[in-house]
Amino acid sequence: MSSSTSAKAATSAVAATLKEDRVSLNRELAQMLKGGVIMDVTTPEQAKIAEEAGACAVMALERIPADIRAAGGVSRMSDPAMIRGIQDAVSIPVMAKCRIGHFAEAQILQALEIDYIDESEVLSPADDTHHIDKLAFDIPFVCGAKNLGEALRRISEGATMIRTKGEPGTGDVIQAVRHMRMINKEMACIKAMREDELYTVAKELQAPVDLVRYVHHHGKLPVVNFAAGGIATPADAALMMQLGAEGVFVGSGIFKSGNPAQRANAIVQAVSNYLDAELVAKLSTNLGEAMVGINEHEIELLMAERGE
Amino acid sequence: MRVGVLAVQGAFIEHMRICQELGAETFEIRCAEDLEKKFDGLILPGGESTAQSLLLHQLGMFDTLRTLIENDLPVMGTCAGMILLAQHIENEPQAHFSTLPITVVRNGYGRQLGSFTATFDVGEVLNFKARFIRAPYISQVGEGVRVLARFDGRIVAAQSGNQVAYAFHPELGDDMRLHENFLRKLV
Numbered sequence: 236m237s238s239s240t241s242a243k244a245a246t247s248a249v250a251a252t253l254k255e256d257r258v259s260l261n262r263e264l265a266q267m268l269k270g271g272v273i274m275d276v277t278t279p280e281q282a283k284i285a286e287e288a289g290a291c292a293v294m295a296l297e298r299i300p301a302d303i304r305a306a307g308g309v310s311r312m313s314d315p316a317m318i319r320g321i322q323d324a325v326s327i328p329v330m331a332k333c334r335i336g337h338f339a340e341a342q343i344l345q346a347l348e349i350d351y352i353d354e355s356e357v358l359s360p361a362d363d364t365h366h367i368d369k370l371a372f373d374i375p376f377v378c379g380a381k382n383l384g385e386a387l388r389r390i391s392e393g394a395t396m397i398r399t400k401g402e403p404g405t406g407d408v409i410q411a412v413r414h415m416r417m418i419n420k421e422m423a424c425i426k427a428m429r430e431d432e433l434y435t436v437a438k439e440l441q442a443p444v445d446l447v448r449y450v451h452h453h454g455k456l457p458v459v460n461f462a463a464g465g466i467a468t469p470a471d472a473a474l475m476m477q478l479g480a481e482g483v484f485v486g487s488g489i490f491k492s493g494n495p496a497q498r499a500n501a502i503v504q505a506v507s508n509y510l511d512a513e514l515v516a517k518l519s520t521n522l523g524e525a526m527v528g529i530n531e532h533e534i535e536l537l538m539a540e541r542g543e
Numbered sequence: 544m545r546v547g548v549l550a551v552q553g554a555f556i557e558h559m560r561i562c563q564e565l566g567a568e569t570f571e572i573r574c575a576e577d578l579e580k581k582f583d584g585l586i587l588p589g590g591e592s593t594a595q596s597l598l599l600h601q602l603g604m605f606d607t608l609r610t611l612i613e614n615d616l617p618v619m620g621t622c623a624g625m626i627l628l629a630q631h632i633e634n635e636p637q638a639h640f641s642t643l644p645i646t647v648v649r650n651g652y653g654r655q656l657g658s659f660t661a662t663f664d665v666g667e668v669l670n671f672k673a674r675f676i677r678a679p680y681i682s683q684v685g686e687g688v689r690v691l692a693r694f695d696g697r698i699v700a701a702q703s704g705n706q707v708a709y710a711f712h713p714e715l716g717d718d719m720r721l722h723e724n725f726l727r728k729l730v
Binding site: 286327328349350374 | 674
């Protein structure tokens with residue numbers, strides 16, 4: 236090997252280590268968010284309310300999912316000015332959404348130094364075949380999943396945090412429950428299998444076998460898994476935590492309700508003590524109007540079907 | 544030996560796993576009732592300090608925990624935990640427990656793109672690979688505070704009496720030496 240090739244090899248070895256480090260650091264930021272509530276906000280004022288109510292991060296977006304649903308049309312990444320305004324308003328991590336497959340929007344969010352990108356089915360998908368190659372970015376990504384195959388495919392693309400898709404903007408928790416139970420059931424199944432059965436499982440799940448093997452050995456995903464989609468009450472949050480969520484996203488549920496600050500804080504407390512039914516009862520008392528919500532069978536647009 | 548780990552929000556499971564591996568008994572501190580148990584040491588984990596502090600107040604644990612720390616209960620704070628212990632926070636009006644005479648800068652290295660790993664000596668522990676995640680750093684230390692580590696000219700670990708604080712996350716990764724040090728003091 237000539238000296239220049241070996242120097243090149245050494246440089247790429249360093250680059251590989253750094254990349255590995257970056258992926259770990261990004262997974263670890265999600266670990267720090269565990270046991271917390273990430274809230275959708277559309278203005279710096281809402282972001283302040285969320286932070287003061289105990290949110291562990293906020294999701295900056297132009298319209299909350301319920302309004303996106305009502306307005307129809309193409310839904311895109313938010314205006315950078317609006318995202319910057321929210322970054323300036325709070326000291327907790329700020330996340331923002333880009334469209335599925337829209338790596339140019341993701342590049343913009345990385346340039347804004349957002350803390351986490353949500354490649355989200357809530358926005359209109361930009362690519363019906365490919366998700367973003369998230370390993371090409373330094374910035375972390377969270378992605379939605381309805382089942383284990385989807386979760387592992389997103390992780391193989393570089394997602395460092397997973398959330399259930401649920402059905403955003405509905406205030407109906409049924410889909411988040413279904414997705415969380417599905418992922419847990421599939422993981423329990425794989426854990427109980429023989430090592431030599433994992434290849435076929437990987438084929439069926441359309442996911443890399445090394446990730447399937449990780450699930451087999453650990454009984455969990457290699458990244459943090461939050462609940463999202465349709466969570467509107469402290470009881471919804473406690474339900475998802477008891478089903479194995481490591482934290483929750485609350486989208487429309489807070490700022491579509493009668494008393495956002497109080498509801499936001501009640502959900503934060505419910506997540507921190509999700510097994511304490513007496514406390515959750517107290518937190519649920521006189522919370523005011525919850526968001527109206529739409530039942531599953533009344534929905535015309537199933538966002539969870541976007542991006543498999 | 545029994546270690547209570549604050550478990551209202553953040554990466555508390557990681558601390559518990561390491562303590563258990565080192566042979567200590569652990570339990571989660573989630574509500575005021577948990578503080579009635581007897582314990583020899585306290586860990587304040589990483590997470591979001593604003594969320595943790597609010598919950599400590601709302602769940603009725605703040606004053607009890609502060610009194611315990613003031614009365615010499617050994618405590619280790621990592622990242623957000625260090626912010627909870629600090630007497631002053633440079634970029635925030637309100638400190639929390641305010642028991643450790645240091646001044647910290649929250650999000651001192653910027654946003655997530657500024658997160659990094661670095662290897663340096665932490666007191667007698669040589670070559671510790673430290674993981675900084677949206678980390679704070681210490682800008683000033685008061686009297687009687689021992690600086691345990693500096694990186695890039697900034698103080699990132701300090702100790703005073705029963706309190707030890709790290710700007711980084713010894714609970715991540717598989718190097719358990721800093722936990723070992725902490726547990727040794729509890730015996």
